[in-house]
Amino acid sequence: MNNTVRADRIEIAIENLNYEWSFVQLCKLIDYWYDGKSLYDAAELLKRNPDEVLILIVDFAKRRILPHRPYGVGPNARIWISPKMMKDKKNGVRQLFRESPVYIPFIENNFLWYDQEIHKFRALWDQGQSIIKIAKIFKREIEEVLFLVIDQGNKEMIQPRNGGLLGEDASENEKRRFQIIV
Structure with missing residues (x-):
């Protein structure tokens, strides 16, 4: 049996970020996205690193919580959504907290x-x-x-x-x- 061990050093991609999100923060990001705020504006309003917000945006886009916007993470025109649809969307986000008091995007991925x-x-x-x-x-x-x-x-x-x-x-x-x- 070959018991070789890799001698390569291991790095964790973007290990210095805070990946934990509260329900209130998630709802605010959804509001900011539909309001057309840019990545940097949303990060400033949430008092978070733009990379942390970007990771959450990618996660929410993949989960189809956030819709595609013509100018991506840059400033966009407001996206209309009915109050009922917005309420349903935010209630759906609650499901992300079934197993934990915080949400961590991409926890299942390997960094x-x-x-x-x-x-x-x-x-x-x-x-x-x-x-x-x-x-x-x-x-x-x-x-x-x-x-x-x-x-x-x-x-x-x-x-x-x-x-x-x-x-x-x-x-x-x-x-x-x-x-x-x-």
């Missing part, structure tokens, strides 16, 4: 990365690969790669690039698929 994987990720990023393709290469969820992008960008280990998260050569199918997530 541990071996040093070797991080170096390979940086090379793929510099080659212009989309985060969708990078996720396939690593056999990871797109969100796990997205959080590594945030982490590595904050550490200035990668730079913004043409085409953003999808790279320059993203297919139309990748663009449509990613639009659903964010």
